[in-house]
Amino acid sequence: MANGQLPKSGWWPFGYSSGGTAYGPHKISEIEGEAQIPLSDVWMLADTDQIAIPIASGNTWAPQLPSKPSHVAVRNFVYFDNHVGVRRVGPQMTY
Secondary structure (H helix, E strand, O other): OEOOEOOOOOOOOOOEOOOOOOEOOOOHHHHHHHHOOOHHHEEEEEOOOOOOOOHHHOOOOHHHOOOOOOEOOEEEEEEOOOOEEEEEOOOOOOO
């Protein structure tokens, strides 16, 4: 969600309800407070692939992802302030 990292376990900005404990969605002010950085640095949506989420991670839908980034060296991101940007592909298991 920020700085190339996924959100900490149990904290999902849009909520989560698939199995286990259900979490409700959060207000924008809560998202900025949790991230402790400006919303312009917190992404909400990103391209993904098997470099970011490898099959070995145990994720059941990882095999459905492209094996390599769609845009070769960069990924597209949408941020919580509604701007769109690109970032270079990082190491495995990061964004």
